[in-house]
Amino acid sequence: MLDIQALRNDIDGVAARLAARGFTLDKARFQELEAERKVIQTRTQELQAKRNASAKQIGMAKAKGLDTTDIMAEVAQVGDELKQLEVKLPLVLQEMDAxxxxIPNMPHSSVPVGLSEAANAEMRRVGDVPTFDFDVKDHVSLGEGIGGLDFDTAIKLSGARFSLLKGGLARLHRALAQFMVDTHADQHGYTETYVPYLVNAASMRGTGQLPKFEEDLFRVPRQMGEGGVQNFYLIPTAEVPVTNMVRDEIVPLESLPMKFVAHTPCFRSEAGSAGRDTRGMIRQHQFDKVELVQMVHPDESYAALEGLLGHAEVILQKLNLPYRVMKLCSGDMGFSAALTYDIEVWLPAQNTYREISSCSNFEAFQARRMQARFRNANGKPELLHTLNGSALAVGRTLVAVLENYQQADGSIVIPEVLRPYMGGLEKLTKVVA
RNA sequence: GGAGAGGUGGCAGAGCUGGUUGAAUGUACCUGACUCGAAAUCAGGCAUACGGUAACCCCGUAUCGGGGGUUCGAAUCCCCCCCUCUCCGCCA
Incomplete structure (x- = not known):
């Protein structure tokens, strides 16, 4: 959520910055709502003040045993108009809130302007792209070749965009997640967390998934008493439960920065991406991700973003996977972000880099929705800044390991840092089952 | 699933026969006095959001789990819901 003050004070400036990301701010609508709100709100509060004062007088008069019919008659006149306004006011405020x-976040001034990913800026490439003296296979062929990747059964169980791992591949998947969590918890100072995978609507609103992106989520209705239904939502990323830990909190200054790491499954409906990445486990309804989340002092958030990005990069470096870092342009960023770096890993079979991490600074955009604050040096509550990043998407990392570590015979060499998690195993080969 | 208790300010805890209570009191915290300093003691301060405003001053409105109702007026009365705790049953 943007600061409404910014829209009141400099709507043209805000509109210009939003235009950079292809969002057209309806200025007339805002001004109309704002004018309406102002009239109704001030009048309502005026009448409420009058009513409160009269009620107090009545109270005092009755205590003294005096007659109150005059004052009562006076208040009665306030009643009708106030009753109408008290119905209208929340409607107008709701409209304004809606x-x-x-409205998406405003891009940071350093964000390249552009409407498509073509305008993203490559920051750096790290690691050498491997060369193969045989025809490379993609992860699907490799996984099915060694007998641990079974899409047919996944389809039977659930449908398209699910996968089923077995044996060494399943273990490699688990090894990757554990290696990532351990690295961040032990070396990068993050507190490991275990969080709910079903959250309420308020949490989804807090991080920006609702109300605009409900179609991307899996909703789980839950029958409550007397016919009411309360919705749970499956988390699309651990960002949601972890960031919402500070929703409606005022944390002490000393507790910043807060740094959390969580390994969770993520659930996405992938509405609107029909036909894209249909082969393999690149784009799934369910995938695992290790997520980094930070809550920081506003002065520190951009430094923190560089740090967080570096923490994600460390994983790729330790796995010896070649990657590049992209700064997303204004039009390619997510709804809530002010600045986003994507990390793209090299996939030999696709002969290209594919997104494996997204690291963003949301500034106060999420914090304002969540009313997540800290007590500043003056003792006043102030919105904190939130950041998060994947470090990394486990499924896609598995894909990258398979493809980059493949051998001519179809076996997969296990990256050294993962071997302790694999019982010392050095290579995945075909299992006769 | 059955039975009971309860949800009030950072915490604890009054109020709940409706009225000048945004809310006693204690505690924590901040400031000042006393002290060489500290403790103790004394005095004062100490919620958040929104609006009027450019404004951390000032004025107003709202907020005592959430929503609705009764009333001139509700933390206090009525209805619905949610949550927490205790005991029993069931259970990964």
């Missing part, structure tokens, strides 16, 4: 809720 209007603000679907």
């Amino acid at each position: 209007f603000l809720s679907v």
Whole structure:
């Protein structure tokens, strides 16, 4: 959520910055709502003040045993108009909230302007792209070749965009996640967390998934008493539960920065991506991800973003996977982000880099929705800044390991850092089952 | 699933026969006095959001789990819901 003050004070400036990401701010609508709100709100509060004062007088008069019919008659006149306004006011405020809720964050000044990924800026490439003296296979062929990747059964169990891992591949998947969590917890100072995978609507609103992106989520209705239904949502990323830990909190200054790492499954409906990445486990309804989340002092958030990005990169470096870092352009960034770096890993079979991590600074955009604050040096509550990044998407990392570590015979060499998690195993080969 | 208790300010804890209570009191915290310093003691301060405003001053509104109702007026009365705790049953 943007600061409504920014829209009141400099709507043209805000509109210009939003235009950079292809969002057209309806200025007239805002001004109309704002004018309406102002009239109704000030009048309502004026009448409420009058009513409160009269009620107090009545109270005092009755205590003294005086007659109150005059004052009562006076208040009665306030009643009708106030009753109407008290119905209208929340409606106008809701409309304003709905209007603000679907406005994306403003890009940071360093974000390249552009409307498609073509305008993203490559920051650096790290690691050498491997060369093969045989025809490379993609992860699907490799996984099915060694007998641990079974899409047919996954389809039977659930449908398209699910996968089933077995044996060494399943263990490699688990090894990757554990290696990532351990690295961040032991070496990068993150607190490991275990969080709910089903969250309420307020949490989804806090991090920006609702109200605009409900179609991307899996909703789980839950029958409550007397016919009511309360919705749970399956988390699309650990960002949601972890970031919302500070929702409606005022944390002490000393507790910043807060750094958390969580390994969770992520669930996405992938509405609107029909036909894209249909082969393999690149784009799934369910995938695992190790997520880094930070809550920091506003002065520190951009330094923190560089740090967080570095923590994600360390994983790729330790796995010896070649990658590049992209700074997303204004039009390619997510709804809530002010600045985003994507990390793309080299996939030999696709002969290209594919996204494996996304690291963003949301500034106060999420914090404002969540009312997540800290007590600043003056003792006043102030919105904190939130950041997060994948470090990394486990499924895609598995894909990258398979493809980059493949051998001519179809076996997979296990990266050295993972061997302790694999019982010392050095290579995945075909299992006769 | 059955039975009971309860949800009030950072914490503890009054109020709940409706009225000048945004809320006693204690404690924590901040400031000042006393002290060489500390403790103790004394005095004062100490919620958040929103609006009027450019404004951390000032004024107003809202907030005592959430929503609705009764009333001139509700933390206090009524209805619905949610949550927590205790005991029993069941259970990964």
